[in-house]
Amino acid sequence: MNNAQLNELKQRYVASGAASPATAFADRAENAEIWDADGNRFIDFAGGIGVLNIGHRHPKVVEAVKAQLDRVMHTCQTVMPYEGYVKVAEKLSQVTPVRGHAKVMLANSGAEALENAVKVARAATGKNNVICFDGGYHGRTFMTMAMNGKVAPYSTDFGSMPGNVFRAPFPVPYHGVSEDEALRGLKMTLKTDANPKDTAAIVLEPVLGEGGFYPAPPSFLKAIREICDEHGILMIIDEVQSGFGRTGKLFAIEHSGVEPDIMTMAKSMADGMPISAVVGTDKVMDASGGNSLGGTYTGSPVSCAATLAVLEVFEQENILEKSQALGDKLAARFATWQRDFACIDNARNMGAMAAFDVVADKSAHSPDAELTAALCKKAREKGLILLSCGMYGNTIRFLMPVTIEDAILEEGLDIIETCLKELAGQQSAATA
Template sequence: MTNKELQALKERYVAAGAASPNEQFADHATNAELWDADGKRMIDFAGGIGVLNIGHRHPKVVEAVKAQLDKVMHTCQTVMPYEGYVRVAEKLSGVVPVRGHAKVMLANSGAEALENAVKIARAATKRPNVICFDGGYHGRTFYTMAMNGKAAPYQTDFGPMPGTVFRAPYPVPYHGVDEDEAIRGLKMAMKADSPAHDTAAIIIEPVLGEGGFYAAPASFLKKIREICDEHGIIMICDEVQSGFGRTGKMFAIEHSGVEPDMMTMAKSMADGMPISAIVGTDKIMDSSGPNSLGGTYTGSPTACAAALAVMEVFETEDILGKSQRLGEKLNKRFAQWQEQFPHVDNVRNLGPMAAIELVTDKTSKEPRADFAGAVTKYAKEHGLILLSCGMHGNTIRFLMPVTIEEEVLEEGLTIVENALKELG
């Protein structure tokens, strides 16, 4: 079917709240390129929102999933477990930098991972509340919607949110919140809203995802670790978007040297197959009763096969080295853009988790969400999938696969550069 025919079906049968505004439909893809239903080629700088760090349809992942399909597709691991689930748990326990011996629960999505992390933290501490941060994004279930530090569009239309979530400032000096102010805000939240004896967990993205690709300073993360230790609060790092090589390390928290009590991950964990994980120290993870955690499809055999293949690819294909080198290239190119273009400012990256800010001018720093929208529209018209994000809607984020070919990377960056020239 053509894009036009599929669009007509979408308008007729897909709920408006779930429908993409994009009128192109993916047909097939390889690494950092995909083709739509009309045969138009697109370069992918979005990666399914950070899901494809090792590219579309990595051959080893495809092979692993096909092999699993010939064995078993589903049993529900709580009814009859299977090797893949326990092997994924074993692998993750060896690479995730939590304190002490790690245990693992698998789920289907990032939101499920965060929901279950909160459940586990409540069971471990016997406390009800959590503290999150401005600009954070954790999912679209009711509790994770409440945890999000950005109301629209995630909370719009859905009524009252759960009342045991409280929020503190995230340090973004460019927008007037330095580290000291963020720590003061966190301590005030613990005085005014959620005292320590009622706080089960402090949940933070080491690098804001939807919130704008701002990295928390290592010193800030260390202070959160100290506050958690002082008050018996569980520190949870949400690495759903920043994990699995997005920042030049397996997980973004590794840049700080901080060891959280629990971590959540999903997205690039299985190169497009739906799976997520909650990983924490054994005492915390074992705190809830038998059969208290799980779900029909959690840690499905095919998703586990894909996750194991992804981890093998990391071990054998120097993915972290590729990630670091890509980050260096983006850093260099973005610095040129900031110098060249009057509306490009606050360029930043942690590895290839990279972004630029579009502003009216570099003195006022007034955000230009309209410009960001125009750049992403231009990119699409010229064969590039590109995403904006951020509290102010003026950030362009870059999530191309770290395995992207050099010539494809250059082609995509040139499209962005041309947009900045022609539209600025």
């Protein structure tokens, strides 16, 4: 079927809240390229929203999945376990920087991982409250919608959210929130809303994902660790988007040296197969009763095979070094654009987790969400998939595969530069 036929079916049968606004349908993909149902080629700077750090259809992952399909597809690991689940748990316990000996539970999505992390934290502490941060994003289930630090579009239409979730500021000096102010806000939350004796966990992303790709300063993360230790609160780090090599280390928290009590991960964990994990200190993870954690599909054999293949690829193909090198290339190009274009500001990156802001006025740091949307639209028309994010909808984020070929990377960056020149020309004409 072609794009037009598929769009007709989408409009007729797919719920509007779940339907993509894109009109091109993926037909096949390879590393950093996608071809649609009409045969048009796209360069992929989105990576399935950070799922494809080692590219579409990495050969070793495809091989592992095919081999697993010939053996076992599903048993439900609580009914009859299998090697893949325990091998993934072993590997993750070895590479995840939580305090002490780590234990693991597997789930299907980032949101499920966060839901289970909160369950574990409540079981381990006997407390209920959870503190999250402005701009944070943790999922689309009810508990995680309550935890998100941004309302639209995630929870706008869905009524009351679960209680016992409280908010604190995230440090983004560019938008007027210093690290000291963020810490003061967190301490005030603990005084005015979330009594420490009733607070199970503080949950945050080491680099905001949907909130705009702003890294938490290492000193801020260390201060939160100290606050948690002082009050018997568990520190939960959400690495769903920042994990598996995006920042030049396997996990972004490693840049700070801080060891959390619990970490969540998903997205690039299995290069496109659905799986997530909660990894935590053994006493914490063992706090709930038997059969209290799990689900029908959690840690499926096929997804476990993909995860083990991904971890092998990281060991064998220098993915972390490639991530850092990619980040350096993006930073260099961003610096040029920030110099040459009045609308580009606040370029930043941690490894290949890179972004810049689109603004109406650099001196005022005023967001321009309309121009951001126009840039993404124009890029798509020229064959480049580009994503925006941020509290103000004006951040362009980069999530292309770390394994992207240099020529394709440059082709994609050239498309952005062409779009910026065209949009700048249109703005000049409009104000003339």
